[in-house]
Amino acid sequence: MEQFNPERHVRVLTVPDAASNRGAELLLSQGPPVRNGQPPWEIVLINRPGGYSLGFHADHGLFDGALITTLLRALLADLPTAGPVPPRPVRPRWAGLTSTLAQQVALLEAAQPTPAFTASNRDPRRVRHADVPVAQLRVLARAHGTSVNDVYLAALARAVHLWQQRRSDITHPPLATGVPVSFRRAEEEGALGNRSGVAHIVLPCDDPSPVQTLRRVTLQTARQKELRQRDALRLLTALTPGAAAVRLVGRLAPPLTASNVTFGSALTYRGAIAQAAYGIIDVHGPNQVFTSLVSHHDSARLTLVHHPDTPIGPHLPALWLTALQEMDPDSQEASGEIGSMTS
Template sequence: MRSQPGTDGHLPPTLPMGAADIAYHLATRGRPLPVAFVFAFTGRAPSLDALRARVAERAHHIPALRYGIERRRRRLVLADRVAVERHVHEAWLSDDTDGSGTGRLMLARPMTAEGRPPWQVWLVHGPDGGYTLGYRSDHTLQDGVGAAHTARALLDDHPDDGPPGHPCAWPTARGVADALRDVTASLRAPVAKPAFAMPVTGRTRVCHADTALTRLRLIGREHGGTVNDVYLAALAHAVRVWHLKETGTAHPPLPVAVPMSVRAAGEETAPGNRMVVARLLLPCDEVSPKKVLARTVAATGRMRTSRQRDAVRLMLAAAPRAFGGRIGTRLVNGAVVAGPASSVNFGDALVHQGAASRRAAVFSELAAGVRMMTTLTGQRDTACLTLVHDEALRNAGDLPDLWLAALRELERA
């Protein structure tokens, strides 16, 4: 994997795209794919001038913010300077009571053009004195964990926390076999996904659901799983109930792509995607939420003990970048999976000019025929489920509430 540019005080004038970067470039056919990290606050908002001053003070020291994308040559190019006034913006959404309007803004607004580094910071004024700070970048340049570290380094009063680095290790033989199995499955005929079989419209919606992070920890502890296991199991049960309401029939196991960070310590704000993907079948065919969780714990436990993410990491490092990029487009494609189901633990609340954010959420636009993506974002004691879905999915906006209902069933199990 590429080392962290800037650790020795030097930023190379160009960097080659990695395999995951090329995968996003191919999946979007060269168009920008926004990935956003948003932080909701209550109270008085900072001024645009104060926000720009903070960004101007820090942006030049963050490697990921210094590079633009030269798509034709598949490389990242160092910018001579960062014109902060062109990267930091302000908007007013007085009727955005649930954050969906801010989500649409972060995904729909055109990304930075004219060869500048493709990132922006937004100050969005909402109703009742609330406001949101949003950082967004092009997914070809940065993954969700990288966006978390960059947002922290750029905006936080004391940027000394964030997702832990991945400790690289050698995979087991089973990890290598499972990684190859995922690649083979992506090349076969797709499995049935009846709830996601309709043509995409290209129009997306964003919705959120909040709960206490402690709830997920306690459920996981009771059943021998992690917070991520509980999130995925509740998602599987929510899809089952949603599809049953819509069609009267049960849904078969649902393939999703689970992104996993391989961003090591020291690479926190390095440009480029440092992530791999595993294919997971959500047990939507299971009636009992308790059994759904048990099957999920078994599947993710196998990934962890076999160190499957390290198997994929080493395979991508050994393969030609273009080949790895094309495999990536197969693993995260609407014909193969319903979409990504990711999670990011942001850590302590973002504190900007003395105010602590009450919620954080990371999400991205859809691409490559994907109908839906979900993310669980943890910040201090709050977990936020974010759903981005194509409008073709009828009543998909019910899924966050059904996810919360699934958590209640797991608490009673």
């Protein structure tokens, strides 16, 4: 990777308001930073009234979430620390390979309408956030014997169900969802290249019970772990030529892509602790939405990227927080809100 040069790798943007998503929208509108011979990544300083944001703007084809986390800590942290330890690769099971292939074929054949996501492919994209304490997500995961990732995904399914319930007596159909998974090994911590693939699950947006929704998500992710689907995807990705992989991913692009990244301990820059970390990826085709959950220190931020006329777009962050509240076993006694959101 090209050596860091402030004159080539640092850019300054100024936004007129304090909204945290304004700078993110500006980055989205400019596309990947490969232009006029410039490098494929840059650090962006976004000045705004009352503060600033630091962004890592990169071509996602060359940088995955794990690599970006490593680089941000190396380039920006006052005391660089290692990021989360990646899982050790293991030999994929034959059943995992066949299951993964069958899943891709099923997605090619699936054509269910998705009322919550029906939209045109228009600019500018909208970016929205919701914040929740990491401790609260862990409490919910422990209470239901599952993981934070499963809670995140199930709350998305429940949010879509609540949105549809408020508009019609007809339930929203189950939703094919892409879940990025990292293949990056410990010895590849700083190696250039996107070492990730996309697993697929079906969010049970049709289930009337928030707890049962979570159980159905957990059953799917547990099955994927049992079949070592992460390692099956790693092998299949390695065997697929680059051009063919791009075409296949384009055809398999589901309505929703839901990323989950653990940023780790608090990042301190010039003595100031970062308030939040979040990730954004542009959505290219119509009827597509991207969400990410980035856990940083004691806070997790849900970020949503959608087209301006995506029906559920303005409502999804608040409904996601509502869904988390519904999953709380003590919700009847709970007071106040489980998190906060910004538009």
